[in-house]
Amino acid sequence: MQPLASNGYSVFFDNDFAQLSDFLQKGDYSKVFFLTDTNTSVHCLPLINEALPWLTNFDIIEIDAGEENKNIDYCIGIWKMLLDFGADRKSLLINVGGGVVTDIGGFAAATFKRGIRFINIPTSLLAQVDASIGGKTGIDISNIKNIVGTFSTPDAVFISDVFLASLDRRQLVSGFAEIIKHGLIADEAYYKEIQSCGPEAAGSAIIRRSVEIKNEVVTQDPHESGLRKILNFGHTVGHAIEAFFLDRKGKSLLHGEALAAGMICEAYLSYKHHTLSHEDLSQLSAYLFSVYGSISLLPEYEHVMLDYMKNDKKNVNGQTGFSLLKRVGACDYNQYLNDEQILESFAYYKQTASAMKIAGSKS
Ligand SMILES: NC(=O)c1ccc[n+]([C@@H]2O[C@H](COP(=O)([O-])OP(=O)(O)OC[C@H]3O[C@@H](n4cnc5c(N)ncnc54)[C@H](O)[C@@H]3O)[C@@H](O)[C@H]2O)c1
Ligand SMILES: [Zn+2]
Structure with a gap:
């Protein structure tokens, strides 16, 4: 190669x-x-x-x-x-x-x-x-x-x-979340391909395409002044979930597990406040829940997680900065949303998990 x-x-x-x-x-x-x-x-x-x-x-x-x-x-x-x-x-x-x-x-x-x-x-x-x-x-x-x-x-x-x-299987599946993210933000055909192979079959060709996607973005914007922010899709909510569970001793999540939940929440925001279709939202939520299970986002956790998001470097005027999907395979950055809108995405996450009968399988 x-x-x-x-x-x-x-x-x-x-x-x-x-x-x-x-x-x-x-x-x-x-x-x-x-x-x-x-x-x-x-x-x-x-x-x-x-x-x-x-x-x-x-x-x-x-x-x-x-x-x-x-x-x-x-x-x-x-x-x-x-x-x-x-x-x-x-x-x-x-x-x-x-x-x-x-x-x-x-x-x-x-x-x-x-x-x-x-x-x-x-x-x-x-x-x-x-x-x-x-x-x-x-x-x-x-x-x-x-x-x-x-x-x-x-x-x-x-x-x-x-x-x-x-590599431990849990680590492998966690890393696979970044591969899914690369497909979602930049390449619809690749996103479809990785679903048919799954984490265990992520060999050289899959890894190479993922590296290509990240590399194309970072070579255009090495210091994250604009485009590089699309790599943060799923991470605004994902990092807040990760930090929250890290602070609760004994309940820590791997990065990719938190990212998977973050991508479901941010896909909902992409549907509600951007141009992602409902069909794509449903498909990608079902896929991510099927690979990663669900995390218990109890109501008492939610405001703590919003507080974590307040420290995010991408915030402007009290609103939280997101990278949202335009469609599967395309992403826009600098999308600003308020707390109420973010809380709605947690509600979507919980409702969808319970409709799929996989609530609280993790943590
Ligand atoms: N610089 C960046 O752009 C960037 C981007 C994403 C993540 N990160 C950072 O990466 C870190 C997470 O990386 P990670 O998930 O690789 O964590 P990690 O380095 O802790 O590795 C996970 C575990 O797997 C073990 N391991 C690694 N390779 C192995 C192998 N081949 N066989 C057996 N065990 C193996 C490690 O010892 C460790 O226990 C975080 O600190 C995160 O901030 C940095
Ligand atoms: Zn990440």
Whole structure:
């Protein structure tokens, strides 16, 4: 498969790591560092190292797996290890992991000695179709996600679907929500195709189309001044649901699970306040409920979730900014709605879930 060109770097589809090997051999890197987490060091790094028998001058930096570790303390740990291992301005950091590793690794590299080069080798479905592409790096501070970060592009991204064999099924299905989102915002035929294959069959061709869609958007608008906002479809409500459940200990949802609920609510808003047809709303709600089940959105939760949305960067004059579907396959950004309108979308979510008899199957 031909690589895709992004903002000054290429995204390679490289199941056997031959292109990675070639790229590293041609590079002028003084030393290579792999950043992994406790899962990817076991399941993913050995596959890469096996394919690079010639690479001997490297060190491994491992962080504990989990979003709670995408923080400044772990970042300091990475900086210190780079120092201890003698990293210089010509060193390369290779991030091998899900979005946590590519985000914190990209951030650590972008800031160490005012910036060393890095490569992303995303190993979760979510990181392959989303987090590793587009040049956003970052860490969380006290549960505020990605509040400190940079726009910094990697030297390259290498995507291999062999990693997905060891990924937990719940993580795989969660990542698939971003693929569904890409179809909904940009490509109706692709949206139809992914429904017939399902999360388990998301191989190279499906992943590539998703990366193409994200890449087309971010290359046109790298700093999110306009068009890039369409990638936030489902995320205004989705992030509020995710944050709410994160704060209720023991009830946390994966990002894609919250996003699926957010897409149903925002599809309703797209029907009520934009131009999505009722038929498309019904179809996509039924599909998302069938894959993701439903979340209990109790009335007492709703105002708390509205409060989370108040902090959203896209808000203007007290109204919440949304990206809404024009139709399946097309999306408009900068659509502003008030609390009452948002609450109606929660009511739609609950009514539809109960009509489908799948209420409260999650959380
Ligand atoms: N920078 C961006 O543009 C962007 C976009 C979307 C998401 N993100 C970020 O991505 C993060 C979420 O990414 P994620 O869902 O990949 O989470 P993650 O990195 O926590 O990975 C999920 C889990 O899967 C494990 N894992 C990853 N690959 C594996 C494999 N091949 N085999 C076995 N286990 C594996 C990880 O160790 C982890 O336990 C969030 O922090 C989010 O903010 C960033
Ligand atoms: Zn997302």
